[in-house]
Amino acid sequence: MRRKRGFSMERKKALWGWIFVIPSLLFFSAFSFYPIINAFYESFFNRNLLSLRPPRFVGWSNYTYLFNSRDFWLSVQNTAIFTVGTFIPLVVFSLILAVFIMSISRFRRFFQLAFYAPAVLSSVVAALIWLLIFDPRGLANQGMNALLGTTGVNYNWLSDTFMLRLSTIVVYFWKYIGYFTVLFVSGIGAIPHTLTEAALIDGANRWQLFWRITFPLLKPTTLLVSVMTMIQCLKTFSTQYLFTSAGAPTRPLNVITLSIYNTAIKDYRIGRATAMSILLFLVMFAFTWLQLRVSRTEEVTFM
Template identity: 80%
Template structure:
């Protein structure tokens, strides 16, 4: 039977779909898509943020400058170190924690809340807490001195380049591991229970059940977490910014986003900062595409 208005059920659904999606699309266009396009446009121009003069077209000059700039290349190196140092432990440890939570019978909710709690804190508060911990007279030094049976050794958490990088990684890891654990917990929870039961009936132990059943079927979640974690790490800003504001040296943790901030806001060079942000966007886009491409061959279905 045809609907009275002449629209099929599918068309009706589609229309309502558009109605619901339109506000989000409009907001996305205004607050995300337009700034992205604008940044792309600005990246081919030189413009001082304070100047009233119109932007001057410079072609690829901002991009060629960046590829020769020691400062920018140092930021690329710092971002790569931070991303690799944070993203891989985040992925592995959050998966282990999720498996642990799902394997215990009691206190599941408690552990979920405990691990997730740091994610609720703002980055500023998190960094301030850790600044106290990493202070030369803070508990990080005291803890290591107790652990190694030493006295008065300063591990220079906020001053030596290697330790400083490690400090930013620890803060970020601590803040986000709980969030990704919860994502994995929901992924593990969505695997049909009868698959585990079948494996156990067939004589699989808990490790075999995890490795041959849970892990392969978690592939979509692992992909989601890896993309989200990597993008988050590439966009890291506030931890480094607050550490530098507190006196930590800039050079070892001057990541790309921080360099963008300095170039645009402190140096007023919005064209050059836009070129940096476009390059960062392309890197994120490339890795996301790569991860999707690699994982597409083995999509999971529960039959």
């Protein structure tokens, strides 16, 4: 009797488990699993958004088109330049800022919040502010002229290829620097005081303290932050979209997401856009997998 009741209790609990899980499984199926499977499928067809003719199976030709397309490789190059150009300074400077913040005894919270403040703004607003700063008569030129002792030089922030790419990097750097600083601060905060105190008692100076204690123990955090930044940068869209729709030349800014968007929405070539999405997906999948691996090993144990 008792046994039977226990058994039915278990089944009842299993049933409730499913009841709690099923609603979101439905959403995941409709808006995550189906689209990604469908994306693989669509990338072999030449669907056109406006055409009434049924899409035709074209095999790998969307992919071969892309691999032979100079525009596609340009957008790959743009994305790579943006990613490398953003993530290295971001990681280096957020680490420096975090170490500096943790080495002072007062105003730690203030500095963290101040550096974090730009992350609160939406990316559209961030791009808008910087568009005005990069205006030929704007603050960026004024600042550069004051710094380099020149007068009235226009640094072409929004027209020269190199400067334009730099501009988008500056916007991104500005928006996310505080974010990663705070991540590093919490990483440093997790290092036991006993370790740093022991090093100081042994006569280590700050330089040695950083290279011998803090940095080695922060390696997992650094790795995690690096992969996270790279993933973020690979998906960059808003800044480039805003800058180009404000009249900046498209070619130097045509990153892969912008290219997917334009191919699908302006050229109506769904098949080709999906093929690009799949390629982006494969790259980001690799990075995300790496991130999950890294964050699993993130917890350092301090004996």
